[in-house]
Amino acid sequence: MLRVSGYARLPSLRRRGRQVEEDALGLSQGTCHSHIDRVPPFVLVVDDDPTVKQTTCRFLTQAGYGCGGVGNAMAALTAIGAGPRPDVLVLDVRLPDLPGTELALRARDSHPGIPVIFVSAYTVELANLRTLAGVRWQFLSKPYTSDELVTAVSRFVPPPVTL
Numbered sequence: 001m002l003r004v005s006g007y008a009r010l011p012s013l014r015r016r017g018r019q020v021e022e023d024a025l026g027l028s029q030g031t032c033h034s035h036i037d038r039v040p041p042f043v044l045v046v047d048d049d050p051t052v053k054q055t056t057c058r059f060l061t062q063a064g065y066g067c068g069g070v071g072n073a074m075a076a077l078t079a080i081g082a083g084p085r086p087d088v089l090v091l092d093v094r095l096p097d098l099p100g101t102e103l104a105l106r107a108r109d110s111h112p113g114i115p116v117i118f119v120s121a122y123t124v125e126l127a128n129l130r131t132l133a134g135v136r137w138q139f140l141s142k143p144y145t146s147d148e149l150v151t152a153v154s155r156f157v158p159p160p161v162t163l
Helices: 050-062 073-082 100-110 123-129 146-156
Strands: 002-004 007-009 042-046 066-070 088-092 116-120 137-141
Touching: 042 050, 042 073, 050 066, 050 146, 066 073, 073 100, 088 100, 088 146, 100 116, 116 146, 137 146
Parallel strands: 042 066, 042 088, 088 116, 116 137
Antiparallel strands: 002 007
């Protein structure tokens, strides 16, 4: 068994979504989570610019992360509520329907502890971010490189180990 980003990768079980009971595997000591469908770590990107969203996901998938993208805050809230909890959110500070800061607070309310990386070309937005009580966050200025993005994400969730 190989421990990957807080989850166990079991090479003999290849179907996504399959659940394995920790007790059945003799892992009841808390050495892994019981869901193996969360490897690799998943990042949800929320940006209204399709090019930024696609490029960000490309950077992350090249680094081994799972990635999905949506174009506005309401779609993000739907995705967060409907599927498995993302390991990290990458949010544009200025979204068309809701400020990224408000989205982060709503995500925190439904999923406490979810880390957020705010991205923006406007550094003045940093002042608004200081009011985010209870949100683990970091700011990344646009444009950012693949290395800058992966470094920021890996501060919250280590990159997956590749075999």
